[in-house]
Amino acid sequence: MFSNSLKYAIKAVLYLAQHSCEKQKISAKHISESILVPHAYLAKLLQELARHNIISSSKGPKGGFYLNQENRQQPLINLIRAIDGQQKLSTCVLSLKDCDEKRPCPLHNLVAPSKKNLMDSLEHKTLAEISSEIEKGISFFPL
Amino acid sequence: MFSNSLKYAIKAVLYLAQHSCEKQKISAKHISESILVPHAYLAKLLQELARHNIISSSKGPKGGFYLNQENRQQPLINLIRAIDGQQKLSTCVLSLKDCDEKRPCPLHNLVAPSKKNLMDSLEHKTLAEISSEIEKGISFFPL
DNA sequence: TCTTAAATATGACAAATATCATATTATTAT
DNA sequence: ATAATAATATGATATTTGTCATATTTAAGA
Numbered sequence: 001m002f003s004n005s006l007k008y009a010i011k012a013v014l015y016l017a018q019h020s021c022e023k024q025k026i027s028a029k030h031i032s033e034s035i036l037v038p039h040a041y042l043a044k045l046l047q048e049l050a051r052h053n054i055i056s057s058s059k060g061p062k063g064g065f066y067l068n069q070e071n072r073q074q075p076l077i078n079l080i081r082a083i084d085g086q087q088k089l090s091t092c093v094l095s096l097k098d099c100d101e102k103r104p105c106p107l108h109n110l111v112a113p114s115k116k117n118l119m120d121s122l123e124h125k126t127l128a129e130i131s132s133e134i135e136k137g138i139s140f141f142p143l
Numbered sequence: 144m145f146s147n148s149l150k151y152a153i154k155a156v157l158y159l160a161q162h163s164c165e166k167q168k169i170s171a172k173h174i175s176e177s178i179l180v181p182h183a184y185l186a187k188l189l190q191e192l193a194r195h196n197i198i199s200s201s202k203g204p205k206g207g208f209y210l211n212q213e214n215r216q217q218p219l220i221n222l223i224r225a226i227d228g229q230q231k232l233s234t235c236v237l238s239l240k241d242c243d244e245k246r247p248c249p250l251h252n253l254v255a256p257s258k259k260n261l262m263d264s265l266e267h268k269t270l271a272e273i274s275s276e277i278e279k280g281i282s283f284f285p286l
Numbered sequence: 287t288c289t290t291a292a293a294t295a296t297g298a299c300a301a302a303t304a305t306c307a308t309a310t311t312a313t314t315a316t
Numbered sequence: 317a318t319a320a321t322a323a324t325a326t327g328a329t330a331t332t333t334g335t336c337a338t339a340t341t342t343a344a345g346a
Contacts, residue, residue, distance in 0.1 A: 001144070004334065007237050014249055027292065040336045047294060060343030061291040076253075094150050096285065106157055106273050106282045110219075114261035121253045130249050139249045142239065147304065170322060183306045190324060203313025204321040 006083045009045045011035045013079055014141055016055060016067050017131035025057075025064030034143055045083070052082035067127065076130065077122040089119065149226045152188045154178045156222055157284055159198060159210050160274035168200075168207030177286055188226070195225035210270065219273065220265040232262065 002010075012031050020026045028046050032039035046065050050057040054074065057065045080089070092099035092108065099105040104112075133139045145153075155174050163169050171189050175182035189208055193200040197217065200208045223232070235242035235251065242248035247255075276282045 001231070002236055010237060010250070025292090029292090038335060041334065043293080044335090050293085057293060058343080059291085059293045059341070061289095062344060063292045063342085065293085076250075088144070093145055094153060098285070099283075103283045106277055106284050107153070107219075109276075109282065110264045110268055110273075111261060114257045114264065117260065118254060118257035121257065125253055130253075133252075134249055139252065140242075140246045141249050142241070168322095172322090181305060184304065186323080187305090193323085200323060201313080202311075202321085202323045203315095205314060206312085206322050208323085 002080075003084055005045060006080060008035075008037045008042055009049060009079060009083050010076075011037065012042060012046060012065075013049065013055060013067070013127060014130065014134070015143075016065055017072065017127050018134065018141070020064075020066035022056075022066060022068055025062065025066045027064045031065065036143075049079070049082055052078075054079050054082050072128040072131070073126050075123050076125050076127065077119070079127075080122065145223075146227055148188055149223060151178075151180045151185055152192060152222060152226050153219075154180065155185060155189060156192065156198060156210070156270060157273065157277070158286075159208055160215065160270050161277065161284070163207075163209035165199075165209060165211055168205065168209045170207045174208065179286075192222070192225055195221075197222050197225050215271040215274070216269050218266050219268050219270065220262070222270075223265065 012035060015031055015035050016026065028043040029039050031037075031046070032042040035042075046055065046057070049055045050065065053071075055065050055071055056068050057063070077089075092105055093111050094105050094107055096105045099108055130139075134141045155178060158174055158178050159169065171186040172182050174180075174189070175185040178185075189198065189200070192198045193208065196214075198208050198214055199211050200206070220232075235248055236254050237248050237250055239248045242251055273282075277284045
């Protein structure tokens with residue numbers, strides 16, 4: 001469902017949501033060791049996320065990656081779009097060019113409700129909210 | 144969302160649902176040309192589907208692929224499982240080992256309702272039903 | 287200003303998925 | 317029986333995705 005890259009990116013961002021802030025930046029190496037993801041690969045993903053302003057970064061000693069307040073208020077879907085690209089979520093399940101409400105493909109009506117539901121969820125849930133649920137013990141994020 | 148292989152397989156099976164029967168078998172070549180899918184690749188997929196009894200086949204002249212009554216009464220999810228394997232649909236979105244209702248991962252509660260909804264749809268909709276909707280003009284399957 | 291710690295940019299390599307090709311086997315019809 | 321047709325089995329190639337490595341740039345602190 002989600003690509004490997006996306007899974008790694010989500011884990012890293014959630015880790016940052018919980019452990020970083022403007023005054024407490026975290027290096028790619030530290031993150032990769034904490035969430036058990038190959039560090040060279042994660043570094044690349046973090047750079048991509050920073051480029052898309054999903055996360056913040058600063059170079060040099062005491063530098064690293066972190067989430068500022070603005071980053072935290074973003075919905076999860078921004079992160080997904082940054083890694084997997086825009087189109088993946090919006091296109092027809094069968095990749096048919098002219099499938100829409102008016103002329104639905106044979107699977108359209110079957111998957112449309114679930115898909116809309118999922119998109120709404122991803123669009124509205126912010127990183128801050130997800131992080132807060134972990135802190136409250138509503139959900140669990142094992143390291 | 145769906146792999147390329149799966150999209151091709153679904154298109155091919157829907158084509159068979161509409162144009163084949165026990166007395167009217169269709170060759171891989173004919174199908175591939177009709178649904179615009181590379182024929183060598185499709186042939187492989189059709190063989191895989193036949194091996195899993197999703198579709199029927201017979202060799203030799205006048206042979207080819209077709210759907211019998213039993214094939215038509217199968218739910219769509221059988222086809223998906225044959226091509227993409229069992230686990231893909233059932234595992235945690237973040238691939239966390241011990242994510243479940245009791246200890247949901249940070250995304251579990253967000254995606255679970257949509258996922259359950261989708262699974263139910265795929266589990267209950269038969270190939271015959273999908274084919275029938277195309278014939279009735281409820282959905283559209285462009286060649 | 288020099289050293290050091292970190293991100294950034296770039297590219298090489300590996301694995302998985304998608305695509306193509308061909309030899310073999312089975313079945314029908316002549 | 318033989319020829320022709322079509323699936324089957326197998327494997328080769330190409331593209332995409334995932335993984336790793338390294339040289340460069342930036343900023344902090346002594």
